[in-house]
Amino acid sequence: MSKNSTVRKRGSLAAFLRHSSVPIMFIIICAICIPLSGLSPSYLVNEIVTRMGRNSFLIISLLIPIMAGMGLNFGMTLGAMAGEIGLILVSDWQIIGIPGMVLAMILSIPFSILLGLFCGKMLNKARGREMIASYIMSFFINGVYQLVVLYLMGSVIPIKHSSIKLPRGYGIRNTVSLLSMRQKLDNLIPLTIKGVKIPVATFLVVLVLCLFIVWFRRTKLGQDMRAVGQDMEVARDSGINVDRTRIISIVISTILAGFGMVIYLQNMGNIATYSSHSQIGMFCIATLLVGGASVDKASIGNVFLGVILFHLMFIVAPRAGAAITGDSMIGEYFRVFVSYAVITLALIMYETNKRKTKILEGERLKLEQMEEEAK
Amino acid sequence: MNETVTVKEKGSISGFVKSFGLPRLIIAAFLIVLLILSPFVGADLPSQITNIIARFSWNGILVLSMVPMVHSGCGLNFGLPLGIISGLLGATLSIEFGFTGGLSFVVAILIATPFALLLGSIYGWLLNRIKGGEMMIATYVGFSSVSFMCMMWLILPYKSPTMVWGLSGKGLRTTISLEGYYNQVLADFLRISIGKLTIPVGTLLFFAILALAIWAFLRTKTGTAMTAVGSNPSFARAAGINVDKIRLLSVIMSTWLGAVGILVYEQGFGFIQLYMAPFYMALPAVSAILIGGASVNKASITNVIIGTILFQGIVTMTPTVMNNLIKMDMSEVIRIIVSQGMILYALTRKTEVSK
Numbered sequence: 001m002s003k004n005s006t007v008r009k010r011g012s013l014a015a016f017l018r019h020s021s022v023p024i025m026f027i028i029i030c031a032i033c034i035p036l037s038g039l040s041p042s043y044l045v046n047e048i049v050t051r052m053g054r055n056s057f058l059i060i061s062l063l064i065p066i067m068a069g070m071g072l073n074f075g076m077t078l079g080a081m082a083g084e085i086g087l088i089l090v091s092d093w094q095i096i097g098i099p100g101m102v103l104a105m106i107l108s109i110p111f112s113i114l115l116g117l118f119c120g121k122m123l124n125k126a127r128g129r130e131m132i133a134s135y136i137m138s139f140f141i142n143g144v145y146q147l148v149v150l151y152l153m154g155s156v157i158p159i160k161h162s163s164i165k166l167p168r169g170y171g172i173r174n175t176v177s178l179l180s181m182r183q184k185l186d187n188l189i190p191l192t193i194k195g196v197k198i199p200v201a202t203f204l205v206v207l208v209l210c211l212f213i214v215w216f217r218r219t220k221l222g223q224d225m226r227a228v229g230q231d232m233e234v235a236r237d238s239g240i241n242v243d244r245t246r247i248i249s250i251v252i253s254t255i256l257a258g259f260g261m262v263i264y265l266q267n268m269g270n271i272a273t274y275s276s277h278s279q280i281g282m283f284c285i286a287t288l289l290v291g292g293a294s295v296d297k298a299s300i301g302n303v304f305l306g307v308i309l310f311h312l313m314f315i316v317a318p319r320a321g322a323a324i325t326g327d328s329m330i331g332e333y334f335r336v337f338v339s340y341a342v343i344t345l346a347l348i349m350y351e352t353n354k355r356k357t358k359i360l361e362g363e364r365l366k367l368e369q370m371e372e373e374a375k
Numbered sequence: 376m377n378e379t380v381t382v383k384e385k386g387s388i389s390g391f392v393k394s395f396g397l398p399r400l401i402i403a404a405f406l407i408v409l410l411i412l413s414p415f416v417g418a419d420l421p422s423q424i425t426n427i428i429a430r431f432s433w434n435g436i437l438v439l440s441m442v443p444m445v446h447s448g449c450g451l452n453f454g455l456p457l458g459i460i461s462g463l464l465g466a467t468l469s470i471e472f473g474f475t476g477g478l479s480f481v482v483a484i485l486i487a488t489p490f491a492l493l494l495g496s497i498y499g500w501l502l503n504r505i506k507g508g509e510m511m512i513a514t515y516v517g518f519s520s521v522s523f524m525c526m527m528w529l530i531l532p533y534k535s536p537t538m539v540w541g542l543s544g545k546g547l548r549t550t551i552s553l554e555g556y557y558n559q560v561l562a563d564f565l566r567i568s569i570g571k572l573t574i575p576v577g578t579l580l581f582f583a584i585l586a587l588a589i590w591a592f593l594r595t596k597t598g599t600a601m602t603a604v605g606s607n608p609s610f611a612r613a614a615g616i617n618v619d620k621i622r623l624l625s626v627i628m629s630t631w632l633g634a635v636g637i638l639v640y641e642q643g644f645g646f647i648q649l650y651m652a653p654f655y656m657a658l659p660a661v662s663a664i665l666i667g668g669a670s671v672n673k674a675s676i677t678n679v680i681i682g683t684i685l686f687q688g689i690v691t692m693t694p695t696v697m698n699n700l701i702k703m704d705m706s707e708v709i710r711i712i713v714s715q716g717m718i719l720y721a722l723t724r725k726t727e728v729s730k
Contacts, residue, residue, distance in 0.1 A: 126722045129508075129510060129722060132511045139711065140719050143708055143712035143715060146707075146708045147708045151705060327529060337519060337522035337526065340518040340522050341519045343515050344512065344515040344519045348504075351504075351512065352504055352505060354508075
């Protein structure tokens with residue numbers, strides 16, 4: 001009996017180690033790099049808290065498509081672009097502070113819905129390769145975004161203020177200043193504990209979103225999504241409109257990503273019009289995976305653990321790299337490499353697991369058939 | 376492939392459109408309109424055509440490297456950067472060892488080969504373990520290897536003064552000029568010049584030889600087996616073909632072609648580009664072969680040739696024509712929309728996903 005339980009315990013420990021190998025690896029990397037970087041703990045805590053406020057909302061937007069079995073939504077970039085368009089329009093209309101942010105979020109909704117619908121429809125056609133399709137989708141829509149922002153804004157879409165226009169008279173400048181709403185949400189409820197500035201209002205917004213996600217999982221729609229994520233055929237047989245459910249999950253994710261981008265950019269204080277969104281999908285996905293999520297399973301806990309570990313690595317890697325090799329570029333490249341390697345690893349693990357279960361399933365069926373024949 | 380279909384459905388325009396694909400037709404029509412317009416807007420047609428041919432000769436082999444993997448059902452080779460890295464290692468090592476002129480090109484290919492074989496076998500082994508999810512993982516294998524090599528280019532003990540940073544004396548430069556090495560070696564071989572029109576016959580010949588080799592290979596016993604694995608893996612297994620081995624072979628071939636492809640690209644372009652340069656090199660090659668009429672699991676040499684001409688044609692023609700016509704340089708945006716749109720179109724077609 002006792003032997004049995006130890007065996008089981010050892011088995012579960014091995015399973016635990018396998019499931020959380022990525023976070024453990026990151027804890028080790030951070031443990032090595034922090035002393036080497038020579039950065040003070042208070043600085044690190046400050047940075048992490050800021051980054052947590054900045055990024056959490058964006059990362060949480062990835063959860064719903066994972067629930068619906070559509071994998072990592074590389075198409076969240078679409079929502080980010082919608083958010084940027086909202087912000088550009090608001091800063092042209094010179095609506096400042098929190099009202100500006102809220103208006104930008106509201107403006108982003110129609111764009112997000114439109115892009116989300118398009119993306120969802122396309123992904124339904126590309127079933128089985130949603131991730132690569134959503135990845136290419138982000139590039140494709142980036143082209144359309146450039147067409148709109150670089151050529152149509154100012155020539156077709158009225159832009160009044162020349163401060164955000166390119167000198168040639170149309171198109172938006174490479175950076176749009178958001179000075180009027182810079183960290184307005186973060187500083188709405190000021191709170192400083194032992195020198196660590198805490199963006200209370202931002203955390204409250206994130207908390208509301210977390211509650212929404214928890215609530216959403218329990219709704220009829222949320223249940224449907226989980227059913228679709230588990231097995232599309234079974235879900236279809238039980239009367240769920242699979243295509244529609246999948247599209248809705250992408251639309252929600254896109255809208256949330258749009259809101260998240262507004263929060264992200266109010267913290268940064270300016271928009272890099274043509275590059276802010278391009279890497280955001282990759283970094284958010286890497287962060288989520290570092291937090292211990294996989295392609296088909298992710299929780300809110302993964303988001304926060306991921307932000308802490310990934311951004312800790314992000315802050316200390318260049319300094320640590322410089323300390324070891326005397327060249328700060330090594331650390332820069334190292335953190336880029338780690339971001340990509342983590343995603344690669346997670347994808348490989350997901351695919352091999354999928355295959356393993358499929359083989360097991362096949363063997364089980366074979367056994368059943370043999371038993372059947374033996375009778 | 377397309378030819379037979381068209382012949383069969385001659386007469387019905389809609390049938391032709393269906394077999395050729397509407398996006399392809401639009402792209403071809405767009406290029407023809409650009410070519411017709413160019414003399415009227417004051418662009419120099421012969422030099423434009425020279426440009427298209429030159430760019431075709433640079434990129435042809437990179438696009439060709441897609442063919443083996445598509446044939447064996449491994450999908451589009453988004454992992455092309457892996458092959459490119461082998462090529463870059465060959466190029467930099469060849470210069471490091473002090474080879475110059477045409478010889479440095481031959482040596483670069485010779486050095487790149489073992490790297491391509493090694494990386495290709497690891498990559499192929501990996502892709503055999505994750506059948507069905509090849510394309511996404513290939514993309515990220517490419518990205519991680521490029522960013523890994525970014526560190527390596529800094530750390531590896533290169534010494535050649537033409538390649539390392541002048542000031543610190545270590546770490547490779549981002550771009551390395553090939554002047555004095557293998558710049559234009561293939562292009563200068565049998566180069567034909569008629570007025571303003573120049574044709575780099577050597578590079579085209581080199582492409583033709585490799586394309587012919589692939590064409591012939593696909594008709595050998597192993598080549599037929601490769602096609603069988605791609606079109607129906609379970610049938611192929613039943614026929615006694617070792618599916619994993621054939622797939623591995625196709626990945627190694629694609630990687631090696633990628634390595635040679637980047638060397639040919641460099642000899643035309645005149646520079647070696649390191650660090651983040653190989654990052655997005657897979658996407659133009661992928662969209663080129665798709666524009667040429669390939670799909671996720673079907674590709675032929677004809678697709679490669681047509682696709683590369685169409686893609687490079689648009690890339691070269693749009694800036695000049697657009698600039699002269701509407702005084703707006705929209706070429707970059709058009710290029711993104713066309714190429715990514717094409718990949719998206721191909722991914723959303725209903726094709727049997729090989730498992």
